[in-house]
Amino acid sequence: MDTSALITLEDPSRNHHAAAVSYLRETVNRGWDIMIPSIVLAEYALLGDYKTLLDGKGFKVVGFNFREAIEASEFPIVIDQNDGSRVVIKDDAKILATANIHCPALVLTDDSRMVLGPAKSRVESLHWKGATTRKSLTIPKASKPTS
Amino acid sequence: MKTLSFILRKENPDGSEASPDGISLVDLRDFTAQVATFLGLGRDANKVETQIKHGSFVVQTDLRQIEDVMVGEIMETVISANRQDLSNISRPRLEVLKNWQKRAQAKDYAISIKGAPGGDFLINHQTPAFLANYQPTVVVEELQRYGIVTDLGGTTSPNVHVVFDGEKKQTTISASQEKLREIEGNPLFKRSLIHFVGELQLETQTLRNHKLIDIQTPNLSTFDSWLEKLTKNGQENWKDVPDAASWVRGIRGDEEDEMEKATRGKN
Numbered sequence: 521m522d523t524s525a526l527i528t529l530e531d532p533s534r535n536h537h538a539a540a541v542s543y544l545r546e547t548v549n550r551g552w553d554i555m556i557p558s559i560v561l562a563e564y565a566l567l568g569d570y571k572t573l574l575d576g577k578g579f580k581v582v583g584f585n586f587r588e589a590i591e592a593s594e595f596p597i598v599i600d601q602n603d604g605s606r607v608v609i610k611d612d613a614k615i616l617a618t619a620n621i622h623c624p625a626l627v628l629t630d631d632s633r634m635v636l637g638p639a640k641s642r643v644e645s646l647h648w649k650g651a652t653t654r655k656s657l658t659i660p661k662a663s664k665p666t667s
Numbered sequence: 668m669k670t671l672s673f674i675l676r677k678e679n680p681d682g683s684e685a686s687p688d689g690i691s692l693v694d695l696r697d698f699t700a701q702v703a704t705f706l707g708l709g710r711d712a713n714k715v716e717t718q719i720k721h722g723s724f725v726v727q728t729d730l731r732q733i734e735d736v737m738v739g740e741i742m743e744t745v746i747s748a749n750r751q752d753l754s755n756i757s758r759p760r761l762e763v764l765k766n767w768q769k770r771a772q773a774k775d776y777a778i779s780i781k782g783a784p785g786g787d788f789l790i791n792h793q794t795p796a797f798l799a800n801y802q803p804t805v806v807v808e809e810l811q812r813y814g815i816v817t818d819l820g821g822t823t824s825p826n827v828h829v830v831f832d833g834e835k836k837q838t839t840i841s842a843s844q845e846k847l848r849e850i851e852g853n854p855l856f857k858r859s860l861i862h863f864v865g866e867l868q869l870e871t872q873t874l875r876n877h878k879l880i881d882i883q884t885p886n887l888s889t890f891d892s893w894l895e896k897l898t899k900n901g902q903e904n905w906k907d908v909p910d911a912a913s914w915v916r917g918i919r920g921d922e923e924d925e926m927e928k929a930t931r932g933k934n
Contacts, residue, residue, distance in 0.1 A: 522915070523911075523915045524911040524912045524914075524915045527905055527908065527911040527914075527915075528911055529897070529898075530897055530898060530901035530904065530905065531898070531901040531902050531904070531905045531911075532898045532901060532902060533901075533902045534911065541894065544894075545890060548890055551858075553813055563915060563918055563919075566918075567904050567905055567907075567908065568901075568904055568905070569897060569900060569901070569904060572893070572896050572897045573897060575893065578860075580811035580812070580813070580860055581811055582810075582811070583808065583809050583810070585806060585808055585809075586806045586808075586867075586869060587869075610919055610920060611919040611920075612919060630911055630912055631911070631912035631915055631916065632912070
């Protein structure tokens with residue numbers, strides 16, 4: 521799960537909240553694991569209730585370690601800061617690299633630009649290293665998740 | 668018949684011709700067990716046929732009786748060992764090779780593997796000690812994985828036995844008595860989330876030295892009450908974030924002042 525999806529899940533006033541709950545309920549019912557990259561947790565914990573979130577509902581935090589770092593370094597999502605004096609790897613790339621290492625069935629986000637932006641070509645080319653069931657999608661308005 | 672032969676030869680200090688007579692029964696037993704480990708056959712070790720040939724003890728394997736994938740792995744291992752490139756050799760095979768080199772360095776045995784592409788592999792007392800000096804690259808990983816807890820306890824060496832999802836073998840995770848005391852509820856024979864650290868050998872992707880951090884047993888029956896608790900303060904927590912997607916993009920560097928905005932509400 522991406523940070524935007526977690527925010528939508530926690531805040532009932534969000535447009536896609538019902539869909540986020542529906543996804544989560546279905547995921548829990550199926551006994552699927554729900555992975556949260558540590559980078560996402562760092563963002564979410566700024567304002568979100570991370571203690572309740574992680575309170576035994578099938579969430580597991582996946583860290584950003586050696587393999588994820590090397591994977592992220594191969595992503596083309598690199599930003600040249602302002603005058604070109606500093607090059608950074610965008611967190612989108614780190615999160616998608618984490619997903620690539622841990623092979624989720626799907627990546628849940630409420631930010632269409634995460635996959636439609638600079639990461640798009642990489643995501644499509646990943647698509648995602650042979651895992652045919654894996655796809656990245658934005659939470660739809662429909663309340664039922666696709667299988 | 669395509670075969671791979673593992674040959675144990677006694678190195679006579681006086682340079683006289685080697686003989687199987689000089690190999691002890693224990694060494695014969697250990698060598699055959701090591702060959703079975705090297706081949707990765709486990710309980711299928713009965714597929715290994717042996718021959719006593721003049722001057723040596725030979726364990727000869729009929730490769731037609733081993734799965735193709737396994738044969739590929741074995742051959743890659745021999746080729747890598749010949750190149751003294753140990754980075755992709757699995758830990759059990761590496762341990763066997765180290766053991767062989769140790770014996771060879773003691774100048775009592777020579778071991779060779781014949782039949783692999785790229786040439787025969789030989790370890791004797793003249794071979795450089797590249798195996799003994801090899802240090803694999805290891806990083807400490809903190810992981811959360813689901814599995815079934817099959818046992819926990821112990822007074823002198825407290826630990827937890829877990830069969831992780833997708834695995835058949837049991838993994839032992841060391842723990843302190845204090846950690847085990849802190850675990851809420853009884854996780855025995857329940858699918859639980861195991862939080863632990865382990866040493867990951869990068870080349871072989873094998874984990875070892877697991878140490879327990881926590882065990883959580885999900886309680887699916889309380890999903891609604893959990894959701895109610897999670898969302899109780901959700902609107903208040905995120906009131907200064909009208910658009911989640913743009914806020915996230917901001918703290919990822921798209922807009923410089925978003926991190927300041929994000930943390931303002933916390934202070």
